[in-house]
Amino acid sequence: DIQMTQSPHSLSASLGETVSIECLASEGISNYLAWYQQKPGKSPQLLIYYASSLQDGVPSRFSGSGSGTQYSLKISNMQPEDEGVYYCQQGYKYPPTFGAGTKLELK
């Protein structure tokens, strides 16, 4: 199975700050990478698919980039509602696998 390693494990950001979350795949995944946000007590919500395509309704302050084995999620202009846990997931090879998550808090 493809292993997905996220970093950092957790971080805190100030209002308006820009943050980045990294995701490293154990082998190349050809941009078949999705990012999800999960708020406390809620189900995950899709933010980004195919590494950089923004899901409908997701604010444009979220963006994704990367290629090969290295991918990142950038959140510009941090807002209170961006607090939560962020997961990456590869869909390149069966079975689909998720990263362990990155907890983002407002400082």
Add this chain to the structure above:
Amino acid sequence: EVQLVESGGGLVQPGRSLKLSCAASGFTFSNYYMAWVRQAPKKGLEWVATISTSGSRTYYPDSVKGRFTISRDNAKSSLYLQMNSLKSEDTATYYCARHGSNLWWYFDFWGPGTMVTVSS
């Protein structure tokens, strides 16, 4: 508006069975692959099962293969997960999820989840 609503969770003893259901609305259910994804308490996400549009193809990770069975009723826009020989490590919130694409696997809509607790 796409809606997915799970039901059927609860407390069950190890070795017993439980069947989860997911009612879908707001989209043409029969056009989409569907999946179950679970999350153990305070843990990450784990894909559990996927079913093709017609139901003819099903997919499972090794952790549940042979114990769990995913199925669907396109006439009722419903998804199911039959869970047999349950273990304590199956304790989790189970989410019904829609595949965003039938070509590669990511999940664009999720239900609120149903909690399954396996304990004596």
